Amino acid sequence: xxxxxxxxxxxxxxxxxxxxxxxxxxxxxxxxxxxxxxxxxxxxxxxxxxxxxxxxxxxxxxxxxxxxxxxxxxxxxxxxxxxxxxxxxxxxxxxxxxxxxxxxxxxxxxxxxxxxxxxxxxxxxxxxxxxxxxxxxxxxxxxxxxxxxxxxxxxxxxxxxxxxxxxxxxxxxxxxxxxxxxxxxxxxxxxxxxxxxxxxxxxxxxxxxxxxxxxxxxxxxxxxxxxxxxxxxxxxxxxxxxxxxxxxxxxxxxxxxxxxxxxxxxxxxxxxxxxxxxxxxxxxxxxxxxxxxxxxxxxxxxxxxxxxxxxxxxxxxxxxxxxxxxxxxxxxxxxxxxx
Amino acid sequence: xxxxxxxxxxxxxxxxxxxxxxxxxxxxxxxxxxxxxxxxxxxxxxxxxxxxxxxxxxxxxxxxxxxxxxxxxxxxxxxxxxxxxxxxxxxxxxxxxxxxxxxxxxxxxxxxxxxxxxxxxxxxxxxxxxxxxxxxxxxxxxxxxxxxxxxxxxxxxxxxxxxxxxxxxxxxxxxxxxxxxxxxxxxxxxxxxxxxxxxxxxxxxxxxxxxxxxxxxxxxxxxxxxxxxxxxxxxxxxxxxxxxxxxxxxxxxxxxxxxxxxxxxxxxxxxxxxxxxxxxxxxxxxxxxxxxxxxxxxxxxxxxxxxxxxxxxxxxxxxxxx
Ligand SMILES: Cc1ncc(C[n+]2csc(CCOP(=O)(O)OP(=O)(O)O)c2C)c(N)n1
Numbered sequence: 157x158x159x160x161x162x163x164x165x166x167x168x169x170x171x172x173x174x175x176x177x178x179x180x181x182x183x184x185x186x187x188x189x190x191x192x193x194x195x196x197x198x199x200x201x202x203x204x205x206x207x208x209x210x211x212x213x214x215x216x217x218x219x220x221x222x223x224x225x226x227x228x229x230x231x232x233x234x235x236x237x238x239x240x241x242x243x244x245x246x247x248x249x250x251x252x253x254x255x256x257x258x259x260x261x262x263x264x265x266x267x268x269x270x271x272x273x274x275x276x277x278x279x280x281x282x283x284x285x286x287x288x289x290x291x292x293x294x295x296x297x298x299x300x301x302x303x304x305x306x307x308x309x310x311x312x313x314x315x316x317x318x319x320x321x322x323x324x325x326x327x328x329x330x331x332x333x334x335x336x337x338x339x340x341x342x343x344x345x346x347x348x349x350x351x352x353x354x355x356x357x358x359x360x361x362x363x364x365x366x367x368x369x370x371x372x373x374x375x376x377x378x379x380x381x382x383x384x385x386x387x388x389x390x391x392x393x394x395x396x397x398x399x400x401x402x403x404x405x406x407x408x409x410x411x412x413x414x415x416x417x418x419x420x421x422x423x424x425x426x427x428x429x430x431x432x433x434x435x436x437x438x439x440x441x442x443x444x445x446x447x448x449x450x451x452x453x454x455x456x457x458x459x460x461x462x463x464x465x466x467x468x469x470x471x472x473x474x475x476x477x478x479x480x481x482x483x484x485x486x487x488x489x490x491x492x493x494x495x
Numbered sequence: 496x497x498x499x500x501x502x503x504x505x506x507x508x509x510x511x512x513x514x515x516x517x518x519x520x521x522x523x524x525x526x527x528x529x530x531x532x533x534x535x536x537x538x539x540x541x542x543x544x545x546x547x548x549x550x551x552x553x554x555x556x557x558x559x560x561x562x563x564x565x566x567x568x569x570x571x572x573x574x575x576x577x578x579x580x581x582x583x584x585x586x587x588x589x590x591x592x593x594x595x596x597x598x599x600x601x602x603x604x605x606x607x608x609x610x611x612x613x614x615x616x617x618x619x620x621x622x623x624x625x626x627x628x629x630x631x632x633x634x635x636x637x638x639x640x641x642x643x644x645x646x647x648x649x650x651x652x653x654x655x656x657x658x659x660x661x662x663x664x665x666x667x668x669x670x671x672x673x674x675x676x677x678x679x680x681x682x683x684x685x686x687x688x689x690x691x692x693x694x695x696x697x698x699x700x701x702x703x704x705x706x707x708x709x710x711x712x713x714x715x716x717x718x719x720x721x722x723x724x725x726x727x728x729x730x731x732x733x734x735x736x737x738x739x740x741x742x743x744x745x746x747x748x749x750x751x752x753x754x755x756x757x758x759x760x761x762x763x764x765x766x767x768x769x770x771x772x773x774x775x776x777x778x779x780x781x782x783x784x785x786x787x788x789x790x791x792x793x794x795x796x797x798x799x800x801x802x803x804x805x806x807x808x809x810x811x812x813x814x815x816x817x
Contacts, residue, residue: 260597272565273600278597280589280593282585282589287555288558288562288586289558289565289590291558291562292558292565293563299519299545299568300566300568319554320554320586323550323552323554323558324558327550327559484596484632485595485601485633485635486595486656486657487655487683489732490684491632491635492731492733493733493767494767
């Protein structure tokens with residue numbers, strides 16, 4: 157049994173089979189990220205802002221398909237997945253706005269937030285560094301006899317070049333851990349394109365190298381991402397070991413809000429991948445029988461939630477250097493004599 | 496029946512595995528083989544699920560331990576040699592050490608680092624990493640110098656809620672023996688006066704405690720000087736009070752360490768003594784470390800590279816005659 161405090165309370169119950177749920181988180185993510193971008197331009201945010209515009213279909217699918225008791229270690233562009241896994245928009249805004257009530261209490265910011273005791277470890281900047289941590293969480297659960305957890309984590313094409321990525325994927329493969337490794341290949345790592353990042357044809361071929369299953373998704377199609385992820389999560393849950401999911405897509409924003417993405421090649425700008433996943437998802441949902449009214453309702457609900465969360469986070473207290481206990485260890489001893 | 500330093504480490508791990516189902520050992524060759532130095536020998540027999548061979552992936556090894564600690568386990572990771580922990584540096588200092596301050600989730604993990612030099616072990620199997628890890632907020636760095644401390648400090652490290660770097664000295668593994676464990680069990684962060692004296696104080700840790708004790712014996716016999724030796728036991732937390740009290744008794748101070756000279760534990764000690772004991776000192780605080788080169792391979796070179804009892808004795812003579 158998984159203790160009740162070990163995961164986020166997912167807003168939905170049961171295991172979702174409907175991509176419309178993921179669509180809701182795509183929309184919520186877009187509305188929230190647009191709000192964060194405007195707060196940033198207004199100078200209300202300390203530190204950088206890194207958005208996942210264009211990657212929501214993939215990210216929301218991951219988060220939606222994970223359930224209570226699973227682990228999710230999101231990366232920079234995973235607002236949609238975070239929300240779908242159960243992180244509140246309020247937690248996101250609190251972290252960006254530096255509220256003392258946020259999960260990081262002003263001690264860390266923006267994308268580096270999490271609630272590890274609820275199944276979402278807080279990312280460190282160092283790319284690749286979270287994968288082995290998810291392995292460890294799954295490993296510990298297995299040692300304790302909880303065999304129904306899946307852990308997912310995401311990385312970009314650039315992050316797949318790190319030693320940490322390779323060590324951790326190999327480790328997961330050896331231990332046959334239920335790890336879903338999601339690669340969002342948006343073709344640029346900051347400004348560096350794929351040809352300076354890896355020399356294999358397709359990142360999916362890495363799966364074969366590690367002896368694990370690989371799945372390809374079309375990154376700007378919600379239905380493609382959702383179906384692919386459903387298979388991958390199910391295979392991991394059923395004991396199939398690590399699953400590598402690679403989605404080709406484009407980010408439709410700069411690396412961060414300070415970046416105008418002038419390096420994106422013309423070929424990419426005219427490619428089918430340049431179509432906004434939210435537009436594609438709208439069409440897909442309509443084709444699946446949802447109505448314009450359904451989609452509008454999703455949009456206005458998202459606005460309402462984000463407005464409320466913004467208002468609340470803005471009036472919460474900022475961290476106070478005199479109230480901080482300034483302790484880096486749980487142990488009571490004074491670690492440094494002059495501190 | 497006598498007990499070696501490495502026996503103590505093996506037995507402490509066996510006891511931890513027995514007493515706490517959340518403890519597991521993860522490291523290269525730790526299972527059937529019993530570890531490169533045999534520090535985990537036999538443990539897999541009783542705990543087949545909790546003594547686990549790791550791939551040669553130090554970064555992923557520490558990452559896995561951090562994840563398991565988040566879930567409430569108490570992993571012990573054996574590095575084959577302390578030197579290889581540089582591969583996992585990121586996971587130690589950024590992942591494990593920042594967790595409690597950032598998220599409120601402690602990481603109760605022990606990384607066992609077979610540290611320090613032995614003849615013939617050379618540049619990549621001899622390094623003392625305690626300074627590096629002590630530099631980062633959020634770590635606990637233990638440096639036991641006795642069989643008793645190796646045993647009880649390892650148990651204390653496993654009980655500690657914070658990431659512990661357990662710097663066990665390879666030279667002491669089989670060289671150091673005790674008749675049996677005593678009940679002397681000081682808390683983490685308490686230094687021990689290993690020898691009383693009145694002419695000068697030496698603060699040191701790990702294998703250098705034994706060089707300092709030999710130096711003190713030489714000086715007692717040959718010069719009639721009595722040297723007080725403080726065994727720090729842990730370099731982080733650092734027991735400044737015991738060091739300061741010792742300097743107050745002797746008026747002269749030598750900080751001794753096996754690590755490289757630039758920065759580090761000895762520099763920290765001298766800074767503390769200069770700041771806290773300026774008015775008590777009869778001579779400038781002094782420090783002694785290994786030479787500022789990679790650790791050499793050949794025993795002839797190695798013996799001159801690290802501080803030895805004779806060199807320590809010479810430094811103390813100069814300090815006392817200043
Ligand atoms: C180990 C490491 N090196 C460098 C960086 C700085 N950095 C942050 S994001 C980034 C680009 C990441 O590209 P990619 O993995 O493709 O993800 P994307 O930003 O495209 O989503 C870089 C270089 C980092 N965070 N970690």
